[in-house]
Amino acid sequence: MDAGTCGHGPPGHCRWGQPAGEPAGCFMELYGAPLRMGCFDWDLDTGLMRMDATAHEVFDVRPDEYDGRPESLAARVPTAEAHRLDQIVAHALKDGSSTYGAYFRVRCRGGTLRWTHTNGCIRRDATGRPRRILGIVRDATRELGDSPPAVRERVDEEAERRRRTSIVQGTTAALAHARTVQDVIDVLKDTHGLAHLGASNLVMGLVEAGRIRLVAEGPVGSFVPGTRVTRIDEEYPMSEVVRTLAPRYIESAEDFAASYPLLWPHITDLGITSAAYLPLIAQARPIGALGLLYQDKTGFTVEERNVLVALGSSIAQSLQRAMFYEQEKDLAQGLQQAMLPRTIPGVPGAEIAVRYRSAALGRDIGGDWYDVIPLPGGRVGAVIGDVQGHDTHAAAVMGQLRIVLRAYATEGHTPAAVMARASVFLHELDTERFATCLYAEADLSTGVVQFVRAGHLDPLLKLTDGSCQRVPVDGGLPLGLSAEFGRLDYPVTALELEPGQTLLLCTDGLVEVPGADLDDGMRALSELATSGPRDLSKLADRLCGIVDGRGGDDDAALLLLRRRMTDAPRPGGRLQQHVAPNDPEALAEARHMIRAAVRAWGAGERADEIELVADEMITNALMHTDGSAIVTLRVLSGPDRRLRVDVEDSSSALPCRREAGEDGVSGRGLLLVDRLADVWGVDARGGGKCVWCEFIVAATTDAPEDLRS
Template sequence: MRLYGAALRMGCFDWDLDTGVMCMDATAHEVFDVRPDEYDGRPETLAARVPPVEAHRLDRIVAHALKDGSETYGAYFRVRCRGGTLRWTHTHGCIRRDDTGRPRRIVGIVRDATRELGDTPPAAREPVDQDAERRRTTSIVQGTTAALAHARTVRDVIDVLKDTHGLAHLGASNLVMGLVEAGRIRLVAEGPAGSFVPGTRVTRIDEPYPMSEVVRTLAPRYIESAEDFARSYPLLWPHIAGLGITSAAYLPLIAQARPIGALGLLYEAKTGFTVEERNVLVALGSSIAQSLQRAMFYEQEKDLAQGLQQAMLPRTIPGVPGAEIAVRYRSAALGRDIGGDWYDVIPLSGSRVGAVIGDVQGHDTHAAAVMGQLRIVLRAYAAEGHMPATVMARASGFLHELDTDRFATCLYAEVDLMTGVVQFVRAGHLDPVLQLSDGSCRRVPVDGGLPLGLSAEFGRLDYPVTTLELDPGQTLLLCTDGLVEVPGADLDDGMRALTELAATGPRDLSELADRLCEIVDGRGGDDDAALLLLRRREIDAPRSGGRLQQHVAPSDPEALAEARHMIRAAVRAWGAGERADEIELVADELITNALMHTDGAAVVTLRVLSGADRRLRVDVEDSSSALPRRREAGEDGVSGRGLLLVDLLADAWGVDARGGGKCVWCEFVVPARNEGV
């Protein structure tokens, strides 16, 4: 039987419908002209040997037999051999069903039918139901049009056209599409793989190619035979002759009375186009052109929106000594509206830096405009030296006075990179995340107030301040809700997922930022997202070796005496005994000046800074914005020599504005502990 089948070129197959695996014998491989090592047991692999028109007709026959309860089916179809020639083939299958009537397997034969049919068309053996064919064509047109209606981008349009359930079922085996750009046609799609013609990626409209012709004439071009193709386009034909193309239809894509591109459908085993086929193709070309124009407008508007959003954000992030910073912004994947998310890094006086993350309500140009104004104002308030709570309160008042009904959430962190002290103020925003030096992460609960704009409207401008010690090597993670919020999911779950991802992410800050943004890139969505990472440097940021603070009221001599005692004890305890008298004298002068020339109290802070030089720093803060100035003292004067004394004894000193007040500071180089007394 095997010898008889081989002589007749008749092979067998066994198709398991549950697993999709179809086993074939050696003769069946020969009928399909595939080697055993080329076939993986999947019927889809044979698609390269069966033209699309034949494959669709065969699929339709098999599917109909499976659905109507038939036990057998038979069909003629053509197979394309390696050399490109077509030969007739016949298959007969027996459907094996279970007790419920569900089809489980198909066992059958496939044989070479060349001698049997010769050049006889399939219609001679299989009459085609014209009404059924018309319904099929109509269904494909409707399905393709519906799919195009959901296409947002040019890539989406191309994917619809190349979908095996789309235009290919009209018989097209190859597809090319080009867009008109600056008097040229740029090829944006071609298929299948291996069909690209060198030199046609960009062509001029006046060149002798079919796509150029339909763009010039605004009329479709139907090439009805291989001879017609070779005669009409001698430059193109030699490159595609090996593809087995027998006809083609090139359609101009016209929108608003101007050509925006051209579409080419190339066919195998087909010659000529009926009037009905031409009408269908013209209708499809119109639908494709409209969808393509919508996609092009969408991409242009999205590019414009993203450009506007980026213009509102800082162009560059300044280098901050003692810190490593990474920022990211991701626009919404869905929709073309821009959002109000922003980040900012603000260098402040001394060793301080401000980090801001915020989100204005809404996703439109108005939200972006409000964001731009709010970012600039908040930056200005922080640079003026206002305390973090004051910065947030003033920004809220500014937003409330704008002609807008939008509010904004915001998180502001002021980081002293010398001491590691971070002061957080939160206005309805997400809590920050802290990554420790070992990579582990935790959410930092921060006391908060109402969002900006709302707090001013309701008269609740007192924002609480939360303090955190940031050690060298530790990282602050600030983000907007677009990075963690998933529709239908709890926000806390999103924050936990972000924390876990950061804990397992790379240590490189830029790579970590990219990894975190993969959440947005992979998920898509209709909300934008902003991210700011700030890491205190291990080497560049000096470490605080001690910190003491004393509050001195203007009319409390005991507090002044306690401050002097604290200074004296700290100087000796921290190994600065050799300079104890100098430090006590300068600190006493600064405290006295603060109490004499202001109406409020003074706050004295002592700390040891470890860096290139070990330094003892004295900060004296008061509520007066008037800056101290040196002046000449008279011969009998008892004042005017204070700052001269500070300048003479301290290694460095200066004044930092602090909102409604100031901080006068001085530093003394002191020996390391093992070198001191």
């Protein structure tokens, strides 16, 4: 250090630039050259603190024992004193002060304590950020030794008062952030936690079914065998304070040995000279006990006992809050998991991965869910949804809605009907909750997927080249709201899923970030999926990793469905729908399915012709038979790519082509079929017949740009 830092300042001034004789004046001038006074230069950016030889003498450390870091002085500065100094310096750095000063004690090599004083000058940059501390440290033994006993007593009292204040403030502040029992334990076991308490060893136990289970002990190596679980009626200090609900202060080693002969032989090697055991009481009942063991003190003053009782109360309240939090979170998570499917069934022709992540903040759970529904004919239903709210009621509604939606799908209803019926069910529950949902029904033999969306996010599609794109799906109102407003028409969007392609369905908790646009979240998820691994399970873990990393207050559900490469020979697309008589809703859904399918399959300019012919065939089956009709659309591969329409009914009567006449309102159906279709015919079936027709359509290798129905 240069002379401007360590030597005297200008004539008549001390190193701080103040006139001699001022209260903060130069101690060299006050006490003369023989006074031991060292200098230090503390670089706050690097954490290194250089000291001169005299400063080493003040701390009673050799140069080879000090590595430039303040932590190296721990052997010389008692823990409580070090913590008090840390608080003084931290307060000065935060409140904009330019200097600070403090008395503290240093433990010499022989074990004796001596008074020391330090002054620091804080250097800040242009922004006010502290960068360096230049200061002195001096032996204050002569100063306080020459003072009257009352002065020394006031210094000791002030130091003790600051220590007690720091105990209450430090521990309470740390415990305020504890959410779980383990958080409370971590606060107490942490090095600074022990410093707050002024103890060298710590033990804590929780009361469980008439016993005390040890949950924390420290530092490492201080565990006493046989005390992991003890009975409340045993002769141990923690058992005693739980029985009596009163603290137990052990003021000397002799007191410890005489009072607890079972425990004392196991802790003699720890050098314990006193101990304080506190009952942890919450709502007038003991929930545990805390033991603080000391190595360098005997006896407890009235003020120390008051501080320990206050600390015990604070710890007990934090511990009970943490226990309630864990119990309620376990209950909520158990309910959530019970409502979700326990296992995902194996589906031939598909790989499936699902994930659920609960909210990182708070104990509440949400109504997010997923489901996979095996259906006849090589089909599978995939569901992702989110009930409004984050509580157990949302989870209960979610469970009912999931079961009802699964039942409607397995009954054979079309995707649009499944969604409409689920909306009516939710509305009739009278819960004042709504839900968003996306239902996808995939025919794995053909790859045709029908989407129905109720206020939910669009799905994503990961192609075989690894790229990922958003699939725009027409949608209706959320479940519950559509029934309330009488808008139960849910459009169907069809997509052909190629072998190796993957559908990605998720809830908004996976993409929504407070303050950010939802579309940006979808793009980020798409980019993450593009760069993600090929393995479906690993991809699911990576996508959910963004939720694990950022935390948040919303749940997230994810469902990935990939069409297998090996199980997917491609005969073309195939769709089928049942149309009941006197059911205009089913007829409208069939027409919508046909319109969506012919466009998704690339029928091009023949799309209108196919729709018209199919509509006429369905109408004839419903008008001229007593039963229902089954409509099937298929893409036939071969020399010519053909789209085939089959309409089955239960009547054996064959259709007759006839002229309608100028004023006739019927009779033109088969005429249109004959004129527009490339080929048509009638096949007899065991219980009826099948009227069919085929249209030659151009081969297509690319999905149409607009996937909307």
